[in-house]
Amino acid sequence: MxxxxxxxxxxxxxxxxxxxxxxxxxxxxxxxxxxxxxxxxxxxxxxxxxxxxxxxxxxxxxxxxxxxxxxxxxxxxxxxxxxxxxxxxxxxxxxxxxxxxxxxxxxxxxxxxxxxxxxxxxxxxxxxxxxxxxxxxxxxxxxxxxxxxxxxxxxxxxxxxxxxxxxxxxxxxxxxxxxxxxxxxxxxxxxxxxxxxxxxxxxxxxxxxxxxxxxxxxxGPLERESLRLGVVRLPDAAHRLAWVAEHLDELPGSGIIYALTVAAAEEAAAYLRQRGFTVASYTGRTENADRLQAETDLQENRVKALVATSALGMGFDKPDLGFVVHLGSPSSPIAYYQQVGRAGRGVAHADVVLLPGREDEAIWRYFADSAFPPEEQVRRTLAALAEAGRPLSAPALEAAVDLRRTRLEMMLKVLDVDGAVRRVKGGWESTGRPWEYDAERYAWVARQRKAEQEAMREYARTTGCRMEFLRRQLDDEGAAPCGRCDNCAGGWLDASVSAEALTGAVKELERPGVDVEPRRMWPTGMAALGIDLKGRIPAKEQAAAGRALGRLSDIGWGNRLRPLLADGAPDGPVPDDVLRAAVTVLADWARSPGGWAPDVPDAGPRPVGVVAVPSATRPQLVGSLAQGIASVGRLPFLGTLAYTGAHAARRSNSAQRLAALSAAFAVPPEMADALASSPGPVLLVDDYTDSGWTLAVAARLLRLAGSEGVLPLVLAAAA
Known part of the structure; x- marks a missing residue:
């Protein structure tokens, strides 16, 4: 040239x-x-x-x-x-x-x-x-x-x-x-x-x-001569946390510990701090000022590690980063290579460790909601914009299209670049231009995602060179055995954990209890669905802040609850360990600020009864949970809300979910009589909360029937 x-x-x-x-x-x-x-x-x-x-x-x-x-x-x-x-x-x-x-x-x-x-x-x-x-x-x-x-x-x-x-x-x-x-x-x-x-x-x-x-x-070639790759297969999340605590001091310098979810990152950071390590969490929930401080602390080696989600992915520049550990496998070997590439940029040696978990694939499925929507939903969106004749916001479009907000907005951005819609002041409008649904391309992308997941499984179990495997995934023509990874040079990672570390990890993961924030605003556009609900939910119709045993996305109670609440899982009485954990959450809640235990300053009124949310798929689980809590707490079980037969898909957006739920429940006469005769709050028990609208609708009915407060208690929160 x-x-x-x-x-x-x-x-x-x-x-x-x-x-x-x-x-x-x-x-x-x-x-x-x-x-x-x-x-x-x-x-x-x-x-x-x-x-x-x-x-x-x-x-x-x-x-x-x-x-x-x-x-x-x-x-x-x-x-x-x-x-x-x-x-x-x-x-x-x-x-x-x-x-x-x-x-x-x-x-x-x-x-x-x-x-x-x-x-x-x-x-x-x-x-x-x-x-x-x-x-x-x-x-x-x-x-x-x-x-x-x-x-x-x-x-x-x-x-x-x-x-x-x-x-x-x-x-x-x-x-x-x-x-x-x-x-x-x-x-x-x-x-x-x-x-x-x-x-x-x-x-x-x-x-x-x-x-x-x-x-x-x-x-250029993608070989990283400084990286030493290894995989440690351990039986469960507690062993993986314990392994990190046991071996963190052996890893060179300071580094990053990646987790698949915000909940898992926060759990791991809390446990490592208890074990005396100087670490900070770094997730999508971390405030910007705290992120900046965490980055600076890692840059200046004031922390041993950041416990991070993919929020700390590309672009973090610390040449002497000494290690990257993954608590769980990312769903793509290309994404994995990108994350481990943070290490060893300016030092001769850096360690990379993958600790795959049995729950990884369940978490991949949970977050696999980014595929381009089916053609019917895209056409419905285009029709809604064309018929409106004016700009519609994403919240307003939710009343016409059964897509969650993030997926709807992703679709609209693609349609914008394709020329079918245009972003304007006030939302989105139709351009009237023809648009073709590229089904073949979208199907290929979906297949590619599945192929990437299979490749990540293969990376964890391969007996060949791990660096060569990753380079081949990136079509690196010069890929060859590295001579450094655990398969090339022999195992360099000790899989043992001490009883003390394991006990501490089990204790951290088995501690139940997360907050469940109530809904305070009705979705936009409900009038278009024939439902007269808008603006702020009146305080006298709201649920209070509630509690859940755990989040489905965490590696503690999430691992225990995911199989119990999975689609197609058999219904049955609540397991004893789950009931005991729910009682523990309830007791901690009662003793927390604003609780109702006698020794709590400015305690609120004690619940006067327990009400169950009706379940079409898990009536035994929810009913036995509510009755078990009532028995242990010596509270009257006031029964189950009546179910009218309306159905709402769990994954739909807020407007569609509320529309399906708005007439789904009723307060039976005998429950209404009990509420009128025993003023005070009630515990509202359900198995799961995702959007929060089931609890909001049920709480509104109970408040309108005379309950002075509604305290939601569920087994699992979505995230």
């Missing part, structure tokens, strides 16, 4: 790199592929896709290219990344090289106009934008056209997210397809990722090249 023989440009690029890494005047030099990418962007103004392992230095390519392009009069670089909160280190490095970066995200809308003015004045070199901003109406219609017209380089970070063939497809990224097509001629584009197999690489390269000629693809 001609650009490879430009010594002046090469020397200038190396000088910028030296400033980036904090060694001005030093001997820093771009790798061959880094230089090839920089040269293609700066001199040829091409579009390039860089697929290289984590830690290879993809950010160096776009910051060096930015500096060189800006010197040559180009506009600012626009970086689209889902990892803005995790790019602080790269931005600080850029500042060392005199590159000024600003960020546009949902947290700083008041700064957007000032930032845009800075861009127009040439004061900003890099503009970092989250993919979600691309679908914001104001940003898309007013700022994006100006930014696209003036940009000197477009960078698509984590570019595998563009492709719905990939393991981490994100609908917001589809907007980039339009942005790529609308860029002025000669604007270079760089797409980067560490996790793309051949199919995803080809798909992204094709999209990059749309209308701009063939994209340059630079794909």
């Amino acid at each position: 001609g650009t490879m023989n430009d010594p002046g440009l090469h020397a200038e690029a190396d000088a910028v790199l030296a400033e980036l890494v904090g060694a001005p005047g030093g001997a820093a030099r771009l790798r061959e592929d880094q230089w090839q990418a920089v040269a293609a962007l700066v001199k040829e103004r091409r579009r390039a896709l860089v697929v290289q392992r984590t830690g290879w230095g993809k950010s160096a390519v776009y910051f060096v290219a930015t500096a060189l392009l800006r010197r040559r009069g180009a506009g600012p670089t626009v970086i689209v990344s889902p990892l803005l909160a995790l790019m602080r280190n790269q931005v600080e490095s850029a500042a060392r090289a005199g590159i000024r970066a600003r960020t546009i995200n949902s947290a700083n809308p008041e700064e957007w106009q000032d930032i845009h003015a800075e861009v127009e004045r040439g004061e900003t070199d890099v503009l970092l934008v989250s993919p979600e901003r691309l679908n914001s109406v104001d940003f898309r219609d007013h700022m994006l056209p100006k930014i696209a017209a003036s940009t000197g380089l477009l960078v698509v970070d984590e570019a595998h997210c563009i492709s719905d063939w990939g393991h981490d497809f994100r609908p917001d990224y589809r907007r980039l397809r339009s942005m790529l097509a609308e860029l002025p001629p000669g604007v270079p584009v760089l797409a980067t990722t560490a996790t793309a197999n051949a199919r995803v690489t080809a798909d992204v390269a094709e999209q990059l090249g749309t209308g701009a000629g063939e994209a340059l693809v630079l794909r």
Whole structure:
């Protein structure tokens, strides 16, 4: 390539790199592929896709290219990344090289106009934008056209997210397809990722090249010489937690312990803190300020580990991260490789340990709600928008389409990019353009997800090289035995745990009790379904905050309750251990602030009875649970609410769920008489709560019948 023989440009690029890494005047030099990418962007103004392992230095390519392009009069670089909160280190490095970066995200809308003015004045070199901003109406219609017209380089970070063939497809990224097509001629584009197999690489390269000629693809080997991979198979969640506690001090440096769910991460973090370890949890529930503190603490080795969900996935930059442990298998070996790639970037050795669990597949199924909806539901959505003749919000659409909010919004974003709908002020509107349902593609993606799950099972049980296995999953042509993993070099992981650690883990996991927050607002759009409920639920019709033994997504009581509540599980009396745990939860609840035990300050009134929610599938389980609690608590069992035969699908959205439940129950006359004669709160017992609408509807009926309060107690909460 001609650009490879430009010594002046090469020397200038190396000088910028030296400033980036904090060694001005030093001997820093771009790798061959880094230089090839920089040269293609700066001199040829091409579009390039860089697929290289984590830690290879993809950010160096776009910051060096930015500096060189800006010197040559180009506009600012626009970086689209889902990892803005995790790019602080790269931005600080850029500042060392005199590159000024600003960020546009949902947290700083008041700064957007000032930032845009800075861009127009040439004061900003890099503009970092989250993919979600691309679908914001104001940003898309007013700022994006100006930014696209003036940009000197477009960078698509984590570019595998563009492709719905990939393991981490994100609908917001589809907007980039339009942005790529609308860029002025000669604007270079760089797409980067560490996790793309051949199919995803080809798909992204094709999209990059749309209308701009063939994209340059630079794909390097994905081998990570520093990583030592191993798997430890243990009988249950308690053994896995105990193993971590037993062996955490043996793992090098500080690292990350991944869990599959928020509940599991919080359980594990609590247990490890009890065992004396300095750890912090990092999940989708963690407040932003706490996330920043946790990241800083790990960067500066003030904690041994972050116990994290996939919320800490791509982009975390700690070169000396010494280990990654997984409490449970991710559902994709490509996602797994991405997460373990956080370790060993700047150290010679790092340990990677997978502790697979029997409950992993149940958790995969629980979260497998991201497939594109069936054609009938898509057509119904399009028809509802066309018939409305005005914009409809996602909550309003729930009254017409039986999809959960997250899945509905994902579908609408895809339809938006496909041109069938448009996001506007007030929601979504139909464009009237024809749209074809690509059933073959969606079915292929669904099959691909299943194939990835099977590959993850195979990774855990393979007797071959584990690093080679992962590299082959990414179609890495140079995949070969690593010589370091437990299968290549012999087992290096001791599977033993002490009785003390196991006892502590069992105690942590067997402690029942989580809060269940009540519903306080009716869903939007119920009038369209013929139901006169809207706005805030009156306080005198609400349930109180309730309790559950556990969440179906946790690794403690979730493991015990999932088989009991699984679809098709036989009905029967509540097991003794489950009843004892429910009684423990009730006793702890009574003694908690606001409880009703005699020794609780400002205690509330003691429950005057127990009421069961009717169950079409588990009447024996719910009935025996309610009667058992009544017997142990020496409370009258007031009976079961009458069931009118209405049915509601568990996985439907709030509006549809409430519509099906609104007339499903009634208070029998004898129960109403008991409530009138014994003023006070009642315990409302059910097996499971997901959306919370069964409890809300039942509580409203009981309150309207005279109960002074309703205290929900269920076996399991969904999440």
